[in-house]
Amino acid sequence: MKRYLISIVVMVAVCGAVFAQSYDIKEMTPAVKSALEGRKARFSELKALKSQGLVGETNRGYVQVFGGDSTVKNLVASENKDRKAVYLAIIDQNNLGAGALDAVENVFAGVQRDKASSGDKIQDESGEWGVK
8 A cells, every 4th residue: 555745643642651653645535636736836835924924833733814915815724725634534544533633633733833934923732822
């Protein structure tokens, strides 16, 4: 079975021990392909908006608007739609169940915080906004 570039690791604590499990995109469905292509196409523009302070990374794995016009809002809406499509594909393809969305969003939020550039707005786990 071919593995794709997107993989998450979910840490689970059981009786004091921590277990890590990796989950991947296992099938490049048309929906996943479209979502990934959309994210790639808007990457540079989104990065520029982050550096201008117009958008930031939430603690739920999505992007939030802080300023700008309808173009910015539309770009963020498209990005968030594509991110959710990827999250749902990971859940579906790894048989994680409907309750796994929070965990997947949290994992990706951490990844996005770690990847944020200096000066980007990020929301910490408690919901407070700051600048990396």
